[in-house]
Amino acid sequence: MKCQKCERPATFHITELEGGKHTELHLCEQHARQYLTQGEGEPGSAPTIAGALAQQLAVGQTAEELAQLDQRACPICGITFYEFRNQGRLGCPHDYVCFEKELEPLIANIHGETVHKGKKPKHGASGTQQRTELIRMRREMKEAIEKENYEKAKELRDQIKKIEATQE
Amino acid sequence: MELNDLTNTTGEWLRGSGPQADIVMSTRIRLARNLAEFPFISRASDQDRADIEKLLRDRVLKIREQSGELLYVNVSDLDRLDRQFLVERQLISREHAEAKGARGVAIGSGEQISLMINEEDHLRIQCLHSGLDVQGAWDQIDRIDDLISEQVNYAFHPRLGYLTACPTNVGTGVRVSVLMHLPALVLTRQIDKVFRSLQKISLAVRGLYGEGSQAMGDFYQISNQQTLGRSEKELVDQVTDVVPAIIHYEREARDFLIKESQQTLHDQVSRAYGILRTAQTISSEETMHLLSKVRMGINLGLIADLPMLKLNELFIRTQPAHLQKISGVELNTADRNIERARFLRRYLNREEDGNGGKN
Ligand SMILES: [Zn+2]
Ligand SMILES: [Zn+2]
Numbered sequence: 131m132k133c134q135k136c137e138r139p140a141t142f143h144i145t146e147l148e149g150g151k152h153t154e155l156h157l158c159e160q161h162a163r164q165y166l167t168q169g170e171g172e173p174g175s176a177p178t179i180a181g182a183l184a185q186q187l188a189v190g191q192t193a194e195e196l197a198q199l200d201q202r203a204c205p206i207c208g209i210t211f212y213e214f215r216n217q218g219r220l221g222c223p224h225d226y227v228c229f230e231k232e233l234e235p236l237i238a239n240i241h242g243e244t245v246h247k248g249k250k251p252k253h254g255a256s257g258t259q260q261r262t263e264l265i266r267m268r269r270e271m272k273e274a275i276e277k278e279n280y281e282k283a284k285e286l287r288d289q290i291k292k293i294e295a296t297q298e
Numbered sequence: 299m300e301l302n303d304l305t306n307t308t309g310e311w312l313r314g315s316g317p318q319a320d321i322v323m324s325t326r327i328r329l330a331r332n333l334a335e336f337p338f339i340s341r342a343s344d345q346d347r348a349d350i351e352k353l354l355r356d357r358v359l360k361i362r363e364q365s366g367e368l369l370y371v372n373v374s375d376l377d378r379l380d381r382q383f384l385v386e387r388q389l390i391s392r393e394h395a396e397a398k399g400a401r402g403v404a405i406g407s408g409e410q411i412s413l414m415i416n417e418e419d420h421l422r423i424q425c426l427h428s429g430l431d432v433q434g435a436w437d438q439i440d441r442i443d444d445l446i447s448e449q450v451n452y453a454f455h456p457r458l459g460y461l462t463a464c465p466t467n468v469g470t471g472v473r474v475s476v477l478m479h480l481p482a483l484v485l486t487r488q489i490d491k492v493f494r495s496l497q498k499i500s501l502a503v504r505g506l507y508g509e510g511s512q513a514m515g516d517f518y519q520i521s522n523q524q525t526l527g528r529s530e531k532e533l534v535d536q537v538t539d540v541v542p543a544i545i546h547y548e549r550e551a552r553d554f555l556i557k558e559s560q561q562t563l564h565d566q567v568s569r570a571y572g573i574l575r576t577a578q579t580i581s582s583e584e585t586m587h588l589l590s591k592v593r594m595g596i597n598l599g600l601i602a603d604l605p606m607l608k609l610n611e612l613f614i615r616t617q618p619a620h621l622q623k624i625s626g627v628e629l630n631t632a633d634r635n636i637e638r639a640r641f642l643r644r645y646l647n648r649e650e651d652g653n654g655g656k657n
Contacts, residue, residue, distance in 0.1 A: 179466050208341070219418070219464055221337055221340060222336075222337040222341060237526065241468075241524045241525065243469075244526070245458075246459025247528055248459055248528070249470070251460075252444055252447045253451055258454070264336075
């Protein structure tokens with residue numbers, strides 16, 4: 131079999147899941163290397179399956195809907211849906227809750243299922259919400275320090291310490 | 299145990315003696331886990347990363363009693379060569395080597411276990427076993443995961459399971475991968491048929507190995523795509539069930555080749571062996587390609603004087619970072635190719651100092 135991009139024999143056979151279907155690539159070594167290293171060195175631009183899929187799924191929406199959706203940000207970590215679409219990586223565990231509606235078709239597309247069937251952590255998943263709050267509080271504390279609002283930063287630091295202490 | 303000690307050892311997974319080791323090089327399972335109280339890595343501040351690293355290092359090292367000695371390496375402190383060395387040994391991913399900020403890896407003795415902190419997810423647990431041993435690798439990784447989960451709060455959603463930075467890993471966070479050596483299916487041009495049938499049952503195939511895009515002749519990695527909606531046992535069973543079928547096809551193809559064209563095959567294998575023993579300069583790609591042929595030759599009984607373990611060691615030791623660590627100097631590509639050829643000649647011609655610096 132020949133490389134899809136030149137006359138050399140294809141020694142690399144790569145399967146990619148994209149847009150919910152598999153695509154096969156048959157490439158020579160040089161082109162495989164090129165393909166696999168594309169986007170390297172530019173953080174955030176590396177194509178990920180989730181990112182590519184999120185781009186595709188968004189096509190069905192109107193420009194206006196999309197603009198609105200893209201601007202929505204997670205109250206905990208601050209990531210916008212636009213940022214997720216671009217980098218294919220979520221910002222915090224709460225994103226699965228706050229972007230649930232948008233992520234659902236994406237997850238169904240990737241896995242063909244939407245309900246977990248496997249093991250659960252030994253440590254009960256209780257108090258998840260309080261722990262997630264820590265992410266927001268640490269972010270706000272950092273922002274307060276940047277704005278030189280030390281009063282608020284101190285307040286937040288004390289709250290964080292209190293929560294952390296209850297978890298030990 | 300120190301990082302440099304690894305130069306003189308061969309990871310347990312390369313010992314070439316696990317079940318079906320003539321065709322299945324290794325079995326790897328990895329788990330993706332995140333802490334509930336920190337943002338995922340893409341949104342983590344430098345301080346967050348440092349806190350995560352400190353917290354997880356502390357918790358991970360506590361499982362030492364049950365999991366044996368663990369070597370902890372601050373990956374952020376390592377130079378390029380040492381990071382590449384760990385990538386070649388499959389102890390960290392290329393992404394982890396090239397990432398920025400606080401991060402580390404805990405390595406179990408025998409190199410079966412590695413726990414990467416601050417990779418794409420806060421914690422990536424990996425178990426690497428020699429040969430086809432999906433169940434064994436799963437039992438080990440499951441135990442480690444339980445031990446750690448007693449000490450931390452994993453990000454977990456009642457309906458979606460373990461939450462991961464990328465939705466492709468959500469649910470179980472389990473990736474089961476089996477690295478297979480399939481030279482006869484390649485030679486008989488049947489490999490594509492195998493690919494197509496695997497895709498139908500949503501298993502992924504990658505004709506790649508180890509160091510990112512480093513070529514490795516005729517090696518294919520088969521892994522599950524789906525991580526949500528199937529239990530860990532189902533994922534383990536899926537791979538366990540399908541691999542023997544591929545082994546069967548590979549064996550049939552080998553029998554066919556031996557019957558139909560033993561002479562050509564023997565010639566190819568002998569030439570490959572000859573080049574490896576006599577070349578004066580050789581690239582890493584060509585080395586992989588030739589080693590693959592020789593490996594098939596050993597399995598088909600065409601080469602009798604080279605044990606599989608020794609051959610397996612060469613796959614690792616001829617990689618760029620390994621060569622440089624063994625020879626003790628940094629080398630450019632051209633010099634590496636000369637050093638690689640020298641190393642191979644000594645190793646394969648059984649000269650006294652040629653056992654890779656073991657003595
Ligand atoms: Zn090409
Ligand atoms: Zn978030």
